[in-house]
Amino acid sequence: MERDDPDRVVSAGFHERVAAVVRTVPAGRVTTYGDVATVLGSPQVARHVGWALAAMDRPDVPWHRVINAQGRISARGDTGRVEVQHARLVAEGIRFDASGRVDLRVFRHRFEVD
């Protein structure tokens, strides 16, 4: 990471691009890591999307609207964040089924596809 200033969030170009994309997701909608990665250029960088989001604690980035391709909230070990993310999505109108999954057919945001 940037060993210069821990306070100065991030300056990595990748993270910034991820932030820019995630910011375009409107409330009441969700997107997936793969989708964000695809918009960035390659669907294979999905892992980095999640990785980048982990470094973004800024309020201007709706990171909670980013879930995995299975319509589920991902949290490798840190379950605390999952509850917050789930609560935020529900508050925005996202509906989860009994299995805790989101219907991507309905809530998945399309990135300006013509």
Place this chain on the structure above:
DNA sequence: GGTTTGACCATAA
């Protein structure tokens, strides 16, 4: 500077 890891994904069994 090589190895491990990771908020993933698709596919196979």
Place this chain on the structure above:
DNA sequence: CTTATGGCCAAAC
């Protein structure tokens, strides 16, 4: 449904 595997690439160690 779950588990395993390969892939891709940047950060962390």
